[in-house]
Amino acid sequence: MLNIAVLVSGGGSNLQALIDAAEAGKIDGRIVTVVSDRAGVFALERAKTHGIPWTVIPTKGNPDFDKQLLAHLKDHQVDLVVLAGFLSILSDEVIDAFAMKIINVHPSLIPSFCGGGYYGLRVHQAALDYGVKVTGATVHYVNNVVDGGEIILQKAVAVQSGDTPQSLQKRVMEEAEWIILPEAVAKICEERDVKHAKTCADQRI
Ligand code: GAR
Numbered sequence: 001m002l003n004i005a006v007l008v009s010g011g012g013s014n015l016q017a018l019i020d021a022a023e024a025g026k027i028d029g030r031i032v033t034v035v036s037d038r039a040g041v042f043a044l045e046r047a048k049t050h051g052i053p054w055t056v057i058p059t060k061g062n063p064d065f066d067k068q069l070l071a072h073l074k075d076h077q078v079d080l081v082v083l084a085g086f087l088s089i090l091s092d093e094v095i096d097a098f099a100m101k102i103i104n105v106h107p108s109l110i111p112s113f114c115g116g117g118y119y120g121l122r123v124h125q126a127a128l129d130y131g132v133k134v135t136g137a138t139v140h141y142v143n144n145v146v147d148g149g150e151i152i153l154q155k156a157v158a159v160q161s162g163d164t165p166q167s168l169q170k171r172v173m174e175e176a177e178w179i180i181l182p183e184a185v186a187k188i189c190e191e192r193d194v195k196h197a198k199t200c201a202d203q204r205i
Helices: 013-023 042-049 065-075 092-097 121-130 165-202
Strands: 002-008 029-036 054-056 080-083 102-106 134-141 151-158
Touching (some): 013 042, 013 165, 029 042, 065 092, 080 165, 102 165, 121 165, 151 165
Parallel strands (some): 002 029, 002 080, 080 102
Antiparallel strands (some): 102 134, 134 151
């Protein structure tokens, strides 16, 4: 079973989708910590309600954020880090220490409407401004390029006439993000377990 850390910055609806999937036995992993980069966000209430350990490590005015995060992840023996609406950019130090062990959910079909400055409602506003008829969500590995890592899963969602950034965000969450994020985590947990079992068998552990 993989130890999972979920990093959040806001409402935590993607965190909720992960909690629900884990509680339903769909993920062969356990959420061992929820980390927020700001205090008072609703995502932390979700962690509390489900008895999941949580902490706040602020990024604002905190030059030691990355060191504190790394220490926290190591203390909790974290195998997989999930950025679920986490709006700070991680340093190379953290990304390199957890290479191919950090994933992110982004509310568009990458490579559209992604990279620096594209987060939350801004992504949906940009999609509406461009006039695309299809958007969606992407789960990808995190590397040193913002939203540039290997894609794991994507799901398309139709834009409807009269959509606002808010209505589009809601539909993309309901029809894509809350589905593909738990699926990607389940897939990774399953693959890592198979890899581990194979290594053990090969080495007769
Ligand atoms: C989600 O739509 C997520 O994809 C987006 O922020 C929202 C957080 O909602 N993330 C980004 O834009 C990252 N670039 P949540 O807190 O309810 O999960």
